Amino acid sequence: MKTVFDVNAHMHTPYSFSAFTDVCQALDMAAAEGVKVVGINDFYSMDGYHEWHDECAKRSLYPLFNIEFISLWQEAQRDGLRINDPNNPGRTYLSGKGLTYPVILSGKEAEQLAAVKAESNLQVARMCEKLNDLLDAHKAGFRLDFDELVRTLTRGSMRERHLAKSLRLAVESKFGDDVAGIVQFLEELCGKPLKSDPANAAALENELRGNLLKAGGAAFVPEDPKAFLPMETVCHIIEAAGGMPTYPFLADDAKGCFTDFEGDLMRAADTLKRQGIHSVEFITTRNTTAVLEQYAGWLEDEGFVVTFGSEHNTPSMEPIRLRTRDHVEGLSDRLREINWRGACLVAAHQSGKTTADEGEEVILKAIEG
Numbered sequence: 139m140k141t142v143f144d145v146n147a148h149m150h151t152p153y154s155f156s157a158f159t160d161v162c163q164a165l166d167m168a169a170a171e172g173v174k175v176v177g178i179n180d181f182y183s184m185d186g187y188h189e190w191h192d193e194c195a196k197r198s199l200y201p202l203f204n205i206e207f208i209s210l211w212q213e214a215q216r217d218g219l220r221i222n223d224p225n226n227p228g229r230t231y232l233s234g235k236g237l238t239y240p241v242i243l244s245g246k247e248a249e250q251l252a253a254v255k256a257e258s259n260l261q262v263a264r265m266c267e268k269l270n271d272l273l274d275a276h277k278a279g280f281r282l283d284f285d286e287l288v289r290t291l292t293r294g295s296m297r298e299r300h301l302a303k304s305l306r307l308a309v310e311s312k313f314g315d316d317v318a319g320i321v322q323f324l325e326e327l328c329g330k331p332l333k334s335d336p337a338n339a340a341a342l343e344n345e346l347r348g349n350l351l352k353a354g355g356a357a358f359v360p361e362d363p364k365a366f367l368p369m370e371t372v373c374h375i376i377e378a379a380g381g382m383p384t385y386p387f388l389a390d391d392a393k394g395c396f397t398d399f400e401g402d403l404m405r406a407a408d409t410l411k412r413q414g415i416h417s418v419e420f421i422t423t424r425n426t427t428a429v430l431e432q433y434a435g436w437l438e439d440e441g442f443v444v445t446f447g448s449e450h451n452t453p454s455m456e457p458i459r460l461r462t463r464d465h466v467e468g469l470s471d472r473l474r475e476i477n478w479r480g481a482c483l484v485a486a487h488q489s490g491k492t493t494a495d496e497g498e499e500v501i502l503k504a505i506e507g
Contacts, residue, residue, distance in 0.1 A: 142474055143505070145481040146458050147177035147202055148233070148386075148419055148447020153186035154206075155297040157340075157455045161189050164450070164458070169197045171459040174505045175481045177202030177447060179233060182255040183295050184241050184379070191239060200504040202484050203237045204384075205376070207254070210366035220397040222388050227398075231386050232372050235417055235445065236488035238380030247378040250371065255295060257365040259288075262296040269301060269350065269357040276327055280308050301357075302347040303453065306339060329356075340453035373414060382443065382487055384417040385410050390429040392463070403433060407440050417443040417484075427462045427470055434476050445480040446473070 149164055150156045158164040161178075168176050176199050178190040187203050194201040208231055214221055215228020223229040243251065266284040273281055287304050288296055313319040320336045328349040334341040350357045367375075373383040388397060400406055410418070418437055420430060438444045446460055446469070460477070461468050469477065479494050486497030 141502075142478045143174040143501075144172055144459055144474065145175040145177075145445070145477045146173050146447050146460055147175070147235070147445035147477070147481055147484065148179040148204065148421065148449055149177060149458070150180055150206075150449060150451035151178055151186050151190070151293075153178075153183045153293040154180035154295045155292075155299045155451055157450045157453055161186060161193055165190075165193050165197055165199060168199060168458045171457060173199075173458045175200045175202065175478075175485070175501060176458075177204045177235070177445070177481075177484075179204040179206050179447065179449075181206050181208075181295060181297070181451075182251060182258060183293075184237065184243070185294060187237075187239050187241060195504075198505050198507060200481075200485065200501045201239075202235065202481065203239045203381075203488060205234045205237060205379070205381070206386075207232050207234075207372045207375075208366060209369045209372040210363075211369050214399070219399060221399045222386055222397060224388065224391070224397055229366065230369055232369065232376070233384040233386055233419060234376030234379060234381035235384045235419070235443070236381050236484040237376070238488065241379065243375070243379040245378075247375045250367065251375055254365060254367055257362060259296045261359055261361055261365060262298055262301060264359040265298060265301055265351055265357050268359060269305065272327065272350070272356050276323075278312070278323070278327075280312060282308060298347060298351045299343065299451075299453065301351060302343040305346055305350075306343050340455070343453045369413070380488065382417040382484070383415045384419055384443075384445075385415050386419050386421070387433060389420060389425045389433050391424065403436060407437060407442070410442075416441065417445075419445045419447060421449050422446045422460045422462050422469065422473070423448065423456070425462055426464045427473070430462055431470065431472055434473065438476055438479070443480050443483045444476050445484060446477045 151161050178186050190201050211221055211228045211230045218227045220227050221230040263284050266282055270281045282304050291300050309320055317336055321332050325332050334345045336342055349355055376383045434444050482494040482497035485500045489500045
């Protein structure tokens with residue numbers, strides 16, 4: 139390998155939900171922070187690929203084309219096994235890395251993707267109805283127009299975080315600078331004291347989502363099983379789109395705990411290989427440097443493609459340049475090298491090549507001109 143550049147291989151954009159106002163903001167930040175390889179990674183959507191490609195070219199950045207699904211591992215659900223959702227046995231997040239650009243997905247696989255995206259939007263529409271009923275019961279004097287929210291706040295994919303954002307905006311519009319009025323209204327709506335400073339938009343949206351739209355909340359609507367495709371189907375869709383099925387590891391949480399599946403790394407790796415998954419990723423701010431080096435290093439040695447990202451799928455704005463939970467200055471040299479090699483392999487895959495050296499040449503051509 140000739141050199142090592144910073145990579146962020148997993149970023150959500152407004153084509154699903156994101157901290158960024160638009161693609162340009164994300165890529166301007168990446169360029170300013172010296173991150174040269176950037177991966178778009180939206181839920182159920184490849185709609186942002188064209189804009190991502192063109193805007194990366196303007197900034198001499200190399201684009202990775204990825205996607206994310208929430209799938210169902212039916213055997214694990216039956217056995218009560220937590221995979222990479224710590225609260226829902228069997229529910230399994232999967233990414234696809236290095237999809238073909240321009241997009242080639244068509245036929246049955248395109249229909250399956252469209253159907254699961256529509257089902258996800260429908261669940262949020264049902265939440266919007268329940269939230270409006272709650273607003274009516276509290277004589278709020280306003281309602282949320284779901285179609286208008288889709289038009290103004292999204293690029294087609296509606297998430298519950300959009301509802302939390304739209305509620306915050308509507309309340310701010312109603313009360314203006316009357317902070318006491320905002321606090322009183324939201325406390326009555328949620329049925330509990332407000333913990334967030336109303337001036338902190340990200341914290342307030344997270345609290346509203348947790349109080350009203352998650353399990354136990356007044357506007358919560360359980361997801362229909364149709365919203366979760368089986369793991370095997372998701373892997374097939376990713377492969378039909380030219381990508382590599384990729385397992386996102388949670389690894390250690392803030393208490394140093396692991397899910398049932400991930401606690402035994404060797405067994406987890408063997409299981410993934412049997413399922414045809416040879417690519418993994420980590421969201422680095424979740425993990426300590428020591429655990430990330432242990433897990434990522436061992437998996438790379440076992441032949442997995444390993445990449446890292448930041449997500450940016452919450453209202454909170456964080457740097458693009460990656461860091462771990464206990465090392466805010468950035469990744470260790472070892473982790474940067476692992477991430478770079480992984481990015482080179484993804485670049486090789488999506489450009490029809492095979493080796494990391496070939497992928498590196500593709501990336502360098504894009505970022506050095």
